[in-house]
Amino acid sequence: MDWILFAIFLLATFGAGATGAMFPPGDWYDRLEKPPWTPPNWVFPVVWTSLYLALAFVGARLAPMAGSEYAMAFWAMQIAFNALWTPVFFGLRKMRAAFVVMLLLWVAVAGLVASAWPLDRLSALLMLPYLLWVTIAGALNASVLRRNPSFA
Template sequence: MDYILFAIFLTACLGAGATGAVFQPGDWYKSLDKPSWTPPDWAFPVVWTSIYMLISFAAARVAGMEGSEYAMALWAAQIAFNALWTPVFFGLRRMKGALIVMVFLWLSVLGCLVANWQLDFWAGLAMLPYIVWVSVAGILNLAVVRLNPDLQPLDLSKH
């Protein structure tokens, strides 16, 4: 594994993760109805930190391999959708719009997992927790939409 590539991919992940610091859940999110199985608040930074380490590892393992073009393109797509979801959900409070982003995030993570798996067993394995977590996040996003049908998006004209 190339440690410089790992650092570059991890930096991209930290950039995506920084959206969580900028667009924090806040009181409005705490006041929403959520399913009983919603993970505790402390789990999110722990899980995301672990996932970002794993997907950076996976990308660094396959980046220099012949035939890694699709894996790298899908990695770039997933980190872009990853970075987009938080501002749409928490920043704009457009939970239905976040569901659309989530579909593309899930598909790009799945594609990246498959592409990585075809190139390197360990890179594919490292993507498994990510697809699980994004699946949970997608189902949670859908559940919050269903449990809060009257929630209005942030009114940007007042800001």
């Protein structure tokens, strides 16, 4: 493992995650009607920290591999949409637009898994929890939107 490359990817992931600190959920989100299966607030930083560490590891593994161009393009795509979702949902309070961002994030993560599989199965497998989490987050986004149509 190239630790400098890992550090670069780690900075990218935590840069994307910093939008959570810049655009916290706050009272607005607390007042929204949410489904009963909404994870408790403490789950989000724990899950995202774990996922960001896995993303950095996967990026550092895949980047130097021959033939990783598509995997790295999907890696870049997912981190861009990952960083965009929080400002759109919590900053602009545009849940419908955030759901579109979430769909694009899901496509990017699925593309990362698919393009990593032939190169490095460990990397692809490490991204499956991320795909699951984005699926859950997308369902939560859709459910909150449906329950609070005035904030579309």
